[in-house]
């Protein structure tokens with residue numbers, strides 16, 4: 001940062017976020033389904049985008065979904081794949097998911113835990129095997145889930161605000 005920027009219009013920039021991604025406090029993980037959690041990192045209400053870690057401690061089909069916008073992923077632990085593709089995302093893998101693709105996330109049986117960073121814009125549209133919509137998520141449903149969980153677990157409903165921009 002340039003010294004002469006201090007006190008300039010950059011004071012209007014929103015505060016940065018720097019957190020240890022895998023938290024020490026287990027309560028930071030928000031339960032999403034049995035043995036599935038997400039950990040919010042940045043919840044961008046201006047662009048309908050969110051960054052989070054997804055943690056899965058079960059194998060089999062996790063979800064079948066469509067996202068109308070691109071998704072970027074980075075695997076921190078474990079492995080997973082999409083039924084529709086031959087590749088497997090392993091620890092250290094980067095994944096780009098193009099807009100409009102429908103895929104089915106599977107965690108292999110030998111994987112006790114997978115943790116993946118996802119940067120998602122827009123929404124996730126959940127589908128059944130016949131491509132009928134069963135639900136959706138966006139940055140606002142994510143914030144709501146965080147509020148409910150953080151209130152219930154004692155961190156307080158405002159705990160999520162530190163991730164919201």
Ligand code: FE
Pocket residue numbers: 065067071097103
């Ligand atoms: Fe996807």
